[in-house]
Amino acid sequence: MGVRRSYTVTIRAAETITPAETLPEHRLPMSNLDLLLPPMDVGVFFCYEKPMRSLEAMVAVLSVSLAQALSAYYPFAGEVVANSLGEPEVLCNGRGVDFAAAYADVELRELALGDPDDSVEGKLMPKKKAGVFCVQATGLRCGGLVLACKFDHRVADAYSANMFLVFWSELATFGRATRLPFFSRTLLSPRLPLRLHPSIDRLFVPVSSLPPPPISPPPLTDLLVNRIYYIASADVASLQSSTRGRTKVEAFTAYLWRALAKAAEAEGERWCSMGAVVDGRTRLSAAMGNYFGNVLSIPFGRMEVAELRGMGMAEVAERVRGWLKPAATEDHFRVLVDWVEAHRPETAVARIYSGGAEGGLACVVSSGRAFPVKEVEFGWGKPAFGSYHFPWGGTTAYVMPMPSARGNGDWVVYAHLRKSVVAVLEAEQPPVFRPLTPDYYLTDIN
Numbered sequence: 241m242g243v244r245r246s247y248t249v250t251i252r253a254a255e256t257i258t259p260a261e262t263l264p265e266h267r268l269p270m271s272n273l274d275l276l277l278p279p280m281d282v283g284v285f286f287c288y289e290k291p292m293r294s295l296e297a298m299v300a301v302l303s304v305s306l307a308q309a310l311s312a313y314y315p316f317a318g319e320v321v322a323n324s325l326g327e328p329e330v331l332c333n334g335r336g337v338d339f340a341a342a343y344a345d346v347e348l349r350e351l352a353l354g355d356p357d358d359s360v361e362g363k364l365m366p367k368k369k370a371g372v373f374c375v376q377a378t379g380l381r382c383g384g385l386v387l388a389c390k391f392d393h394r395v396a397d398a399y400s401a402n403m404f405l406v407f408w409s410e411l412a413t414f415g416r417a418t419r420l421p422f423f424s425r426t427l428l429s430p431r432l433p434l435r436l437h438p439s440i441d442r443l444f445v446p447v448s449s450l451p452p453p454p455i456s457p458p459p460l461t462d463l464l465v466n467r468i469y470y471i472a473s474a475d476v477a478s479l480q481s482s483t484r485g486r487t488k489v490e491a492f493t494a495y496l497w498r499a500l501a502k503a504a505e506a507e508g509e510r511w512c513s514m515g516a517v518v519d520g521r522t523r524l525s526a527a528m529g530n531y532f533g534n535v536l537s538i539p540f541g542r543m544e545v546a547e548l549r550g551m552g553m554a555e556v557a558e559r560v561r562g563w564l565k566p567a568a569t570e571d572h573f574r575v576l577v578d579w580v581e582a583h584r585p586e587t588a589v590a591r592i593y594s595g596g597a598e599g600g601l602a603c604v605v606s607s608g609r610a611f612p613v614k615e616v617e618f619g620w621g622k623p624a625f626g627s628y629h630f631p632w633g634g635t636t637a638y639v640m641p642m643p644s645a646r647g648n649g650d651w652v653v654y655a656h657l658r659k660s661v662v663a664v665l666e667a668e669q670p671p672v673f674r675p676l677t678p679d680y681y682l683t684d685i686n
Contacts, residue, residue, distance in 0.1 A: 247346035249363050249378060252295075257303055257375075258336035259310040259317050267323070268315055268330040270394065271428040272580035273520075273573075274534045275327060276444065276588060277394045279320075283365045283629035284401065285388035286613070287348055289682060291620035295379030299341045301618055302377055302387070305412035310337060312420055313404045315395055315532065316373040325585040328394055330372070338374040340366055347382035348624070354676035356629055356654075357466050364388050365629060385620075388629075397534045398608060398628065399519055404532075405616050412618040421532035427525055428535070430581035431574065439566065440579040443539055447587045450594050466631045466656050469665075469673040470680060471641070473649030479672070483557035489516070490564065492641060493605045494557035495672065497541075500637070501548035503660040504601040511600030512548055515540030515592040516564055517607065520573040537576055538590040538604060539567035545600070593636050601658065603637035608654075611642040625681040627654050637661065645681065652676070 291298060310317040318332040344363070352359045366376035368390045378386045391401055403419055410417035479491040486494070497514040504512045520535040521528040528535065541563040548556065566572060580588060592602050613626035623645050630638055637657045644650035653673065655662070665673040 242350070243352045244346050244350040245352065245358055247344055247350075247363070249342050249344045251340050251342050253299070253341040255303070255339055256336040257306045257310065257339045259314055259334050260307040261311040262334040263314060263332065265331070265333045267321075268318075268332055268423060269323075269425060270327065270329050271425045271533055272430060272577045272584075273428060273536060274394055275580055275584070276536075276590065277534055278587075278589060279328075280393050280632050281368050281390045282393050282398070282401070283360075283388060283390045284405070284627070285360060285364060285386055285629060286616055286623040286626040287351075287353070287681070288385040288387070288620060289348060289624040290383065291385050292383070293620050295341065295343065295377070295385070298379075298385055298618070298620065299377055301412050302375070303339060305408055305618070306337065306339065306375065308411045309404065309408040309417070312407065313532070315423070316391065316404065318372055319370070320372060320392055320394060327585050330395055335371055338366070338369065338371060340374075340376045342376055342378040344378050344386075345381055348380055348384040348386075349382070349678040349682055351678075353625065353627075353681075354468050355466075356468055356627075357631070360388070360629055361466070361631060366390055368392075393534070396532060397519070397536055398606070399521065399535070399610065400532045402610060402612050403530065406612050409616045409618050419530060422527070422530040423532055425533075427528060427531065428533075428577055430578045434578040434582055435575060436579055436582060437575045439572075440576055443537070443567075443591055444576070444579065444588050445591045445594060446583055447589060463635065464637070464656060464658050465662060466629075466654075467662060468627055468676050469653045469655065470644060470676055471651040471653060471672055471674065473651075475672050476649065476651055479553070482553040484554045486557040486561060489605070489607045489609070489641070490557050490560050491553070493560045494553055496603060496605060496639060497556055497560065498548065498551075498553070499664045499668075500601050500603050500661055501543075501545050503658060503664045504545045505549055507601070507660055509600045510545060511542060512545050513540050513542040513592055513600060513602040514560070515590070515602070515604040516560070517604060518564070518567045523568060523570045524573055535573070537567050537572060538592060539563050540592045540602075540604070542600075593634060601637070601661070602635075603639060603657070603661075606638065606640045608640045608642035613643060613645045614647055624683070625652075627652055629654060631656055
């Protein structure tokens with residue numbers, strides 16, 4: 241049976257799940273690192289092959305355990321509002337999470353998950369109309385289930401969402417969960433006096449300093465597409481071995497930067513930028529392990545395409561290490577917090593996300609290697625597949641490698657890329673980015 245490009249999704253029930261236990265209404269301020277995120281939503285979804293339960297039974301389990309989980313992770317049940325300075329903050333009012341139960345007349349093996357524009361967005365992924373977090377549970381004709389969630393990135397990063405997903409699934413499976421979130425912003429307070437460093441000005445920029453956007457930019461769908469690939473564990477190891485001791489993520493970033501340069505050369509671009517998301521929790525304090533919020537920085541490197549095209553993998557990986565290492569320190573994050581404080585209440589953004597203001601192609605790698613795909617189990621078995629989904633709407637490419645649900649060292653890679661870069665990656669021989677097909681993630685495709 242082949243892939244079906246057209247199928248119908250019917251919403252059978254919709255409700256708003258409120259916390260089982262509510263706190264008095266209050267406002268949770270955004271940290272200075274939260275304030276670096278523009279309004280945008282992040283999606284994540286999980287596919288369950290043979291739950292052996294009815295959709296109604298699974299929805300009941302999900303709903304009850306979600307209400308319990310929201311009692312602890314209450315910002316997800318709130319709303320983002322503006323404070324007196326016009327800055328966003330979370331109104332923790334117990335509004336709840338919009339939850340839709342749906343049915344799709346398609347089988348899991350017929351979904352083109354490798355092309356999430358076609359198979360996931362607008363069908364299996366919920367449309368977030370209000371609140372911070374929303375859910376859609378979609379039963380499939382084969383008896384499978386797709387559980388998809390979407391959340392406001394200003395409130396939480398992927399690390400925080402991962403904590404919540406595991407907490408929710410543990411409540412559903414065992415009736416208890418132990419990893420309670422930590423919301424206090426004191427660990428991310430600015431220092432007095434503020435200590436600034438010009439290195440941050442290279443990485444972040446006040447929005448008022450950006451040039452105006454193009455009057456008539458081409459539609460993003462003409463430039464970028466979303467894809468999901470997998471990389472075999474042997475290829476991950478091969479990339480790393482070609483870089484003289486660099487980490488797997490550094491090697492992957494170097495490989496992608498070279499592919500970006502090849503596409504940029506074909507498009508006649510002179511410059512090529514590559515960035516990587518760094519999580520600051522382990523750099524700041526052991527107490528940050530359960531911190532809920534954004535603790536991210538995005539260092540990047542910028543090189544001329546001609547120079548990049550003349551470099552081998554090991555040399556490019558050294559360049560990646562060169563701009564990545566200084567940001568992976570406590571001092572970098574402390575200075576970044578102080579930098580935001582110095583510019584408040586003006587909005588600032590990561591420079592590499594600023595719409596290509598400096599020219600050339602740009603891409604960001606966000607390591608999702610802590611993605612707990614095998615742990616998000618609600619009592620009907622482990623997911624056959626899971627991935628983040630982030631068609632963020634900008635021209636800067638975004639790529640996220642995650643562990644495969646197979647548990648064999650393979651990576652699943654979500655990619656929001658220019659079509660020219662997709663063409664380069666898919667033409668590589670031997671292939672590294674391999675097409676995602678049902679025979680990869682399903683145990684029974686007959």
